[in-house]
Amino acid sequence: MKTLAKKDINKALGIWAQKHALLAPTKMDNGDCIFSAYDEKAFTLDYKKPPLSPKSVFFPHTEVIFDVANNQYKETVTAKKSLIFGLRACDMMGICQASSFMTRDKEDIYYRAKHNTAATIVMACPGAQNETCFCTTTLSGPVAKEGFDLQLYDTGDSFLVEVGSPRGEELLAGIPLSDLDDSRAKVQMDEFKQNAILTMPEVKSVIEAMNMLKDKKVAEKVWDDFGAKCITCGGCAFVCPTCTCFNVYDQQLSEGNGKRLRAWDACLYGGFTREASGHNPRVSQAARLKRRHEHKLLDYSSIDIQQGLCGCVGCGRCSDYCPVHIGTLEVVKAIAG
Ligand code: SF4
Ligand code: SF4
Numbered sequence: 001m002k003t004l005a006k007k008d009i010n011k012a013l014g015i016w017a018q019k020h021a022l023l024a025p026t027k028m029d030n031g032d033c034i035f036s037a038y039d040e041k042a043f044t045l046d047y048k049k050p051p052l053s054p055k056s057v058f059f060p061h062t063e064v065i066f067d068v069a070n071n072q073y074k075e076t077v078t079a080k081k082s083l084i085f086g087l088r089a090c091d092m093m094g095i096c097q098a099s100s101f102m103t104r105d106k107e108d109i110y111y112r113a114k115h116n117t118a119a120t121i122v123m124a125c126p127g128a129q130n131e132t133c134f135c136t137t138t139l140s141g142p143v144a145k146e147g148f149d150l151q152l153y154d155t156g157d158s159f160l161v162e163v164g165s166p167r168g169e170e171l172l173a174g175i176p177l178s179d180l181d182d183s184r185a186k187v188q189m190d191e192f193k194q195n196a197i198l199t200m201p202e203v204k205s206v207i208e209a210m211n212m213l214k215d216k217k218v219a220e221k222v223w224d225d226f227g228a229k230c231i232t233c234g235g236c237a238f239v240c241p242t243c244t245c246f247n248v249y250d251q252q253l254s255e256g257n258g259k260r261l262r263a264w265d266a267c268l269y270g271g272f273t274r275e276a277s278g279h280n281p282r283v284s285q286a287a288r289l290k291r292r293h294e295h296k297l298l299d300y301s302s303i304d305i306q307q308g309l310c311g312c313v314g315c316g317r318c319s320d321y322c323p324v325h326i327g328t329l330e331v332v333k334a335i336a337g
Contacts, residue, residue: 022082213297
């Protein structure tokens with residue numbers, strides 16, 4: 001196996017940045033860390049879970065899907081050769097989940113184009129980033145199992161470099177690397193993973209909640225109580241790496257000219273399911289919250305990347321950012337409790 005010395009990380013990032021739109025963990029003035037265009041001065045290896053997953057690389061908040069000029073329309077499929085450095089295992093699984101959803105029946109060409117041209121370098125997670133992480137329960141982390149091009153394991157002065165795809169192999173061209181005996185590397189990777197798992201809370205209630213939802217044993221009062229608290233801000237959906245609801249709308253620029261766009265939406269908004277007749281099959285906030293959590297916690301289908309586990313990757317962001325503290329973690333605890 002190859003290793004990359006930590007002192008050479010900016011050299012490697014500089015090489016990758018020559019051929020890619022490179023996103024990397026970036027320290028903001030307020031102390032937050034986000035995935036942003038690589039800048040050697042603001043880049044940091046000392047980061048926790050960024051507030052937003054990198055899903056907008058594949059599924060932007062707003063994007064034009066076709067332009068209309070003189071009453072003729074032209075589809076607009078944009079993609080650039082991007083590279084996301086440093087994402088965590090839960091976010092890697094989030095990309096796999098979202099990609100599986102967006103390309104499963106009728107392929108979403110806008111998503112697919114960006115997905116095909118984006119490379120990923122995962123930074124294996126050294127342990128729970130805060131008290132809301134539960135990736136070990138959803139089998140999404142702390143180490144990515146699939147989807148990545150490269151995965152790095154921080155072993156102190158250097159990183160072990162795990163190659164996940166032929167594109168990952170290509171990314172190593174020109175990077176200053178050393179060799180490490182495969183069996184020693186495997187011992188180090190296993191140790192890294194075990195140490196990380198030890199820091200993770202075991203959230204048994206996730207499995208209990210999944211079973212109770214499957215057996216339709218959740219009392220409606222649970223949803224009524226959460227529905228009464230929810231202020232319909234949509235924040236939980238926007239920070240969630242696996243949420244892919246969107247709305248489509250038109251902008252007329254002049255007679256015969258305009259564009260069609262799509263933008264993030266959320267199943268917790270009343271308008272998301274309201275039909276043209278005015279009928280809404282999910283008429284209350286309680287019904288919408290119930291549907292959201294069924295979608296997160298019940299099996300999607302056997303073709304899902306997690307082989308029928310659930311649509312939540314355990315990143316905990318909905319619990320971190322819900323202003324009234326009713327993220328998925330709180331919901332599963334209430335269901336199971
Ligand atoms: S439902 Fe919450 S914990 Fe699960 S993946 Fe989405 S934001 Fe993360
Ligand atoms: S973040 Fe909380 S309050 Fe906002 S929509 Fe989601 S559940 Fe409701």
